[in-house]
Amino acid sequence: MDAIIKPTGLRTGSTLTEIVRVNGLRKVYEGKQRVVAVDGIDLAVREGELYGLLGPNGAGKTTTISVCTTRVLPSAGSVCLDGVDVVASPALARRSMGIVPQYNTLDRACTVYENIFFHCLYFGFSRNDARERTAQLLEQFHLSDRASAYPAQLSGGLAQRLQIARAISHRPRVLFLDEPSAGLDPQSRIAMWDAVRALRDEGITVVLTTHYMEEADALCDRVAIVDHGKILVEDTPAALKSSVGAQKIYALELDNYEDAPQLAGQIRELQGVFEVEPTPTGLRIFAGSADGLLPEIVRASNPYGLRDLTVTETTLETVFIRLTGRDLRE
Numbered sequence: 001m002d003a004i005i006k007p008t009g010l011r012t013g014s015t016l017t018e019i020v021r022v023n024g025l026r027k028v029y030e031g032k033q034r035v036v037a038v039d040g041i042d043l044a045v046r047e048g049e050l051y052g053l054l055g056p057n058g059a060g061k062t063t064t065i066s067v068c069t070t071r072v073l074p075s076a077g078s079v080c081l082d083g084v085d086v087v088a089s090p091a092l093a094r095r096s097m098g099i100v101p102q103y104n105t106l107d108r109a110c111t112v113y114e115n116i117f118f119h120c121l122y123f124g125f126s127r128n129d130a131r132e133r134t135a136q137l138l139e140q141f142h143l144s145d146r147a148s149a150y151p152a153q154l155s156g157g158l159a160q161r162l163q164i165a166r167a168i169s170h171r172p173r174v175l176f177l178d179e180p181s182a183g184l185d186p187q188s189r190i191a192m193w194d195a196v197r198a199l200r201d202e203g204i205t206v207v208l209t210t211h212y213m214e215e216a217d218a219l220c221d222r223v224a225i226v227d228h229g230k231i232l233v234e235d236t237p238a239a240l241k242s243s244v245g246a247q248k249i250y251a252l253e254l255d256n257y258e259d260a261p262q263l264a265g266q267i268r269e270l271q272g273v274f275e276v277e278p279t280p281t282g283l284r285i286f287a288g289s290a291d292g293l294l295p296e297i298v299r300a301s302n303p304y305g306l307r308d309l310t311v312t313e314t315t316l317e318t319v320f321i322r323l324t325g326r327d328l329r330e
């Protein structure tokens with residue numbers, strides 16, 4: 001009764017544990033303006049993993065996911081999903097994947113129930129099996145009491161849960177989630193994280209994109225940081241954070257920021273400071289967790305018109321800043 005046809009032919013020698021393999025992927029949008037959206041991406045996602053692509057707007061995350069999910073053709077390179085080449089055999093590849101795009105694609109004319117039910121029929125379930133699977137998913141995603149509602153009547157969080165439920169209804173092995181928490185309030189975001197973790201516990205491999213560093217950190221087993229169509233680094237969130245070396249970042253805003261290079265020289269001499277770099281309005285200081293550094297920084301900066309000072313612990317954003325010199329949101 002399981003409607004999934006397991007892909008057989010066209011296996012490309014992938015290892016048992018590797019379920020998504022992207023090789024030398026490039027996508028150039030040719031138009032009035034030529035845009036290199038993906039500029040040589042290689043990655044491998046292991047079965048059962050929760051893998052994240054973290055990067056700022058325009059980094060090429062959606063384009064990468066779109067090639068993986070057969071929505072966009074690559075300019076060069078290849079994507080294999082469960083051993084199936086997605087360009088050569090898109091229909092077969094689609095049976096192994098669930099997709100939640102960046103924008104709501106629920107059928108507005110169908111109820112919550114029908115959105116899942118028709119998806120099951122589309123993937124070859126009998127009406128009975130589709131009914132059973134729909135009821136089970138409505139239960140699992142706490143949507144049973146909204147079964148006869150229409151998408152427009154759902155909150156953003158519920159609509160997103162429905163999109164995820166629908167995407168996994170044909171029991172794909174890999175789920176692609178493009179910006180799953182964009183536009184959700186903090187509470188719905190945490191509910192969505194729980195739902196995604198539950199999928200991973202069920203054995204579904206999840207590939208998600210996000211520009212929220214907290215989301216990548218909280219959810220993902222491994223994260224690739226993407227910028228300008230390239231992967232800058234890829235590792236576990238813990239390893240990425242410890243790669244920075246520093247435990248704290250002090251961001252200074254100075255009235256006399258034109259004199260910042262001089263102050264930077266002084267601050268570099270302080271015990272526990274690893275690196276100092278200029279920002280448009282002051283300085284950014286990378287340091288260990290040494291006691292007593294804060295008052296010394298304040299003392300040194302006061303003559304330069306210290307206007308504001310923020311101290312943050314190392315996050316994935318720190319990693320991004322170190323690699324690119326920019327904020328994720330800039």
Ligand SMILES: Nc1ncnc2c1ncn2[C@@H]1O[C@H](COP(=O)(O)OP(=O)(O)OP(=O)(O)O)[C@@H](O)[C@H]1O
Binds near residue numbers: 031
């Ligand atoms: N259909 C298209 N035609 C032309 N250019 C495109 C198209 N789709 C995306 N781009 C461009 O390709 C680049 C990468 O876009 P993409 O949507 O993949 O980035 P993203 O990382 O998903 O960004 P966001 O965080 O905004 O969703 C951007 O410069 C974008 O403007």
Ligand SMILES: [Mg+2]
Binds near residue numbers: 061062
């Ligand atoms: Mg996107």
